[in-house]
Amino acid sequence: MPAIELRNIHNYACRGVNLEVSAGELLVLLGPNGAGKTTLLNVIADLSEYEGSVFIDGIPVDRVPTQRRRVGYVFQDLVLFPHLDVVSNIAYGLRAQGWSTGKIGARVEELLRLVQLKHLAHRYPRGLSGGEKQRVALARALAPFPRILLLDEPFSNLDTQTSKYLRFELKQLQRRLKISTLYVTHQLEEAEEVADRVAVVYDGRIEQVGRPEEVFFYPASEKVRAFIGAPNILECTSTRVLGRGLVEVRCGGLPVVVPHDGNSVKRIALFPKDIFVSPMKPPGSEINRFKGVISDIKASQEWVRLTVKVKHHYLVAEMPHHIFQGLGLRMGQDVFLILKPKKVKIYEDTTNPNRLQNEGRPEAFPGPNDTSLQRPVKGRRGPGNRYTLRPLRHIF
Amino acid sequence: MSVLKRVSPGWGILPIIIFLGAWEAVTRLNLIPGQILFPPFSVVVREFCNLIATGVLTESFLSSLIRVLIGFCSGSAVGLAIGILMGWKDVLNKAFSPIISLFYPIPALGWLPLLMLWIGINEALPIAMIFICSFFPICYSTASGIKNVDRNFIWAARTLGASDFKILATIVLPLALPTIFTGLRLEAGMSWRVIIAAEMVAIPTGIGALLMRAESLIRVDIIIVCLMVLSLMCLSFERLFIYLEHRLTRQWSSHARH
Known part of the structure; x- marks a missing residue:
């Protein structure tokens, strides 16, 4: 009930x-x-x-x-x-x-x-x-x-x-x-x-x-x-554990490296504001850098939204007007997208039997058998119907 | 800063001492022609003592004080009661508000001719005037104070299981106190102004009547004594309510002095 x-x-x-x-x-x-x-x-x-x-x-x-x-x-x-x-x-x-x-x-x-x-x-x-x-x-x-x-x-x-x-x-x-x-x-x-x-x-x-x-x-x-911020949501087809809390997930041909302790990533989400756009090839490693073509540009009062075609994905990135003008971007132009690994949100397949244990949030809360706090008996009112409270010393 | 704070009460008295000293000096040195119309301060003080000794001032003062107390207390009590009802119950507010709005702007002295005809020239006349003078503003400020209490406080009390009467008594009235006290304070001083006017015009006893007698005898010193008593009473009544408000709301009100 x-x-x-x-x-x-x-x-x-x-x-x-x-x-x-x-x-x-x-x-x-x-x-x-x-x-x-x-x-x-x-x-x-x-x-x-x-x-x-x-x-x-x-x-x-x-x-x-x-x-x-x-x-x-x-x-x-x-x-x-x-x-x-x-x-x-x-x-x-x-x-x-x-x-x-x-x-x-x-x-x-x-x-x-x-x-x-x-x-x-x-x-x-x-x-x-x-x-x-x-x-x-x-x-x-x-x-x-x-x-x-x-x-x-x-x-x-x-x-x-x-x-x-x-x-x-x-x-x-x-x-x-x-x-x-x-x-x-x-x-x-x-x-x-x-x-x-x-x-x-x-x-x-x-x-x-x-x-x-x-x-x-x-x-x-x-x-x-x-x-929720119109994130780019990508379906993941495979997950490869790289060690040290990093995994590489493949999303329809795009290999994205994210900090994670599991092997069952089902989807990832990238917020448009967390995707950087560069007209030139960025220096450094190739991880989380993708080449694409600008297929659409939409401007609002505060932001400019770019839709970039990367392989068969369309990723949306956004930036303030002054940065957009500074970069001199235009439709059809080749650009490089840079993803910040820490900003990638992850959705796990909790039904996966091969899912690693102790993933996600640690169980810091008392379990259902913890009787230190008891609910009142339903249907009764007044002073007799009460929780028994103990101080949460470990919390406060 | 703390030194300045310690001496600050003295700064309030100093201008009064300078004013009284200048008054005494100007009149003693005959700098103003017509000494009889502007007695020195010391003469006024002497006359004050004389009027106390003969009992004239005490008798007049007590007459006025009793009228003020009866008129103000009854007017305030009825004003508070109706104001609370108007502020709390919207239907009563809608019923009474047009009537209050109609009578509220009439100056208290404007009622004098009508009351003289209705009540006659007797003790009830000044009391009725003070009643009217107190009732309307206090009713108005009380209703406003109650209506302006944030609705969320009432809702919060209601979710905690409080009845409407309990909410009114324990939440709404205390929170409306600053506004109610503002009305009481202003009208307490106003009562003295009204009683003097009524006594001057219609009643043969009291401070106002003493003023009129002194005027007919060209006794400027007595007139000044009466005005000083009046000023002190207005000030005392207002201060009394400021003190009461402070005592009742100092812990929580942003309006209370600290």
Whole structure:
């Protein structure tokens, strides 16, 4: 039974959305600004009017008001209550639901330990850094044991480094709590880092749902392909391990060397901005350098896109206007394409029986038998229905 | 920097001391003709002490103070209550807003002739004027303060399970406090201005009436004493609300002084 199910959701921003989120899954809603991602979260939390049906843990909640949907929501601007200190912010939902003072104290203590903010317990939000605010917002949303967690671009106001670090923390936490989560972002990289599955939202519709690499390497529509940066995707016919973490993949006659620890590369993707174009033969080795002919030139306001025919492949490269003019490129001209190995994205055939072990991401997360964090018993509400939290000392 | 900060309170008093010194010197040296119309500061102070000793000033001051307190407190309480309802419930805002907008621009003294006819010349008249003077602006600022609270705070509280009443009491009202206090502060000072005007025109007791009596006796020193008391009261009331706002919101409000 899916933890969240949306059936034919219609409103001012959504046009017939159907979506399912499995129990314990983190599903990322990915799409451009104005696509309707936040509205979908608001529909689930009953903060936006809608037609259609919302099910949480298999139960229709269309007639259940926000207060009783038991949804943990971290808003884009975090919206910590500025007149309450960290403890009172975290305790707010518990007080609102009538918990006893003793139980509130214990639960807040537990969450403060979990997000490692005990030393800031009595500080007001304006005295917190962006990362600390984000942790408080997460602790506040988790405090009343929500059935599902909704995160609306929670790290959008943070610098890249902090954002990356907190995403990692969040993913760890989500896996430990096994709480079904919907996470909104418009950044592909962010989605790839945290998502179990990605749903691409475009113009109020779900364009594609799948694992991040599936969406990336097998975009279901031109809209999805354009949104993820219109990469050149090449089918690989063979893989040869070169050693030292390098493999040579052959993509219809093109030998491309990429850093990888496997022998089952199925597809590779090259972003147009990561392909360099030179009118003259570049010096050095021949690796990842291909001769081709310019078959098309298209200019937008910021970029010039060149389509270059290399053997029977058509590869798209893009560059700023001033570089294009500096190189003096024209249609039909012979050019050399240079690929940056580190920028090549790889899609593996996970069904290949000869696939090398220990590939991809290391298993750093607790397994399904880890009982340190237990989900609440379904159908029960209130203080008795709780996760048992242990501090994530190895994470924070 | 820290030295300057330490002496800064003295800089606020210094111009007043210089002003009073210059006043005393100018009048003592007869630099302004017509001594009777411009007494030295020391004469004003002596008259102030004399009026206190005879109980005239105390009696007039207390009369005015009681009227201000009753009128301002009742006007503010009703203004706050209706303002909260208007700010919180859109339907009430739509119902009351046109009426408030219609009466709000009328200056408080504009009500005087009508109130004199309706209520008569008695203690209720200045109280009613202060009530009106306080009610409309405080109602207006309270409704604005509540309406301007970011909707996301309300949504966040709602997702955490808070009822509408709890959200109003624990989120919306505290966050609207800076705007509400701005209204209270301005109207607290305005109440004193209105009471003086009402007493000057219609009521035979209070600071305003004392002012009028002093004018008829050409007692400039008493007039100046009354004006100084008025100025101090306006300032004190405004400062009281600034202090209260500071106490209640200093930890979190960007408007509060630090």
